[in-house]
Amino acid sequence: MVHRRELKGREILLGNQGALWGNAMTWWDHETGSVWSQPLGEAILGPLTGERLELFPSTLTTWGAWQEAHPETLALDVLGWPTGFHLEDMAVVVDRGTEAMAFAILALREAGAVNEVVGGLEIAVTADPEDPNRWAVFSRRLNDGVIVELTMTGDGLRDEASGTTFDPFLGTGLSGPYGDQSLDRLPAFTAFPSDYVTFFPDGGRWPAA
Amino acid sequence: MRSRVLLVIAALAIAGIGAAVALSTDSPSRLVPADPAAVYDPVAAGEALPSGYRVLLDRDQIEPVYNPDFTSATEVEWPPDSLVIGVAGSRTAKAYPITHLNSHEMVLDSLDDDPILVSW
Numbered sequence: 001m002v003h004r005r006e007l008k009g010r011e012i013l014l015g016n017q018g019a020l021w022g023n024a025m026t027w028w029d030h031e032t033g034s035v036w037s038q039p040l041g042e043a044i045l046g047p048l049t050g051e052r053l054e055l056f057p058s059t060l061t062t063w064g065a066w067q068e069a070h071p072e073t074l075a076l077d078v079l080g081w082p083t084g085f086h087l088e089d090m091a092v093v094v095d096r097g098t099e100a101m102a103f104a105i106l107a108l109r110e111a112g113a114v115n116e117v118v119g120g121l122e123i124a125v126t127a128d129p130e131d132p133n134r135w136a137v138f139s140r141r142l143n144d145g146v147i148v149e150l151t152m153t154g155d156g157l158r159d160e161a162s163g164t165t166f167d168p169f170l171g172t173g174l175s176g177p178y179g180d181q182s183l184d185r186l187p188a189f190t191a192f193p194s195d196y197v198t199f200f201p202d203g204g205r206w207p208a209a
Numbered sequence: 210m211r212s213r214v215l216l217v218i219a220a221l222a223i224a225g226i227g228a229a230v231a232l233s234t235d236s237p238s239r240l241v242p243a244d245p246a247a248v249y250d251p252v253a254a255g256e257a258l259p260s261g262y263r264v265l266l267d268r269d270q271i272e273p274v275y276n277p278d279f280t281s282a283t284e285v286e287w288p289p290d291s292l293v294i295g296v297a298g299s300r301t302a303k304a305y306p307i308t309h310l311n312s313h314e315m316v317l318d319s320l321d322d323d324p325i326l327v328s329w
Contacts, residue, residue: 006323058295059294
């Protein structure tokens, strides 16, 4: 729902009180600290108790229908990522403690493999173009300080410089000079982009917005 | 647009002007949220709570979007069947995807000259 943030002609700021009343959210206003009920639009605690905010006309509809009705509409810039509750819209999150980065699965599947540095560690993230559930995160460091740069090819994950190939989802060496080594798998998880920004507000994103 | 805004913020910070200055045509003035701890809290003050009032989190632990950015409809790839809250004024229309409101719950914004709060 949408309310006019105005009381007696003055603009007010509201925040999230973090409490429920009648199983609905409550707000706090930044000036008096009064607590407001969302569904009523009315202050229920504090100096402004009994004051009401005006409901503002709004529509709950599909993005397609809204765009058709309002072709010039602006869109909230969420991440520059696709959104919606679809698996392909999730992101693979690599949390290295000092730094986190989220990789949009849809773009990952197009890229096949992405080389990045997160929390000081050279990593690669791989994804299967056919299966959104199939992805992996590896360290790109091999023995003796060798760092590989990986691309997805028909023969596997390939380091052009050395000509070594690895299994794209297991990391085991397949052929080439470093084929007797394996890439170390790193822990990662999937999350919706909107949840990622909540829990990792300073986290990096690939592709960059 | 995001990078341009960040550059402007950086420039302002260097100039020591602060961020409470117009940054873009989308948001004519940036909102500066108050420190929740510095504002009166009726619950902490011991006011009688209405029945069914349940404290779950701290104020703004789920942080509202105080200064939203917008982009054109052609720049986003939201599924056509995904839900949005839409508002339309005399000059501007805006859409807020429910997926984003699910995690942030509140967006403080303006539509034309009207200050609004979008909540979910």
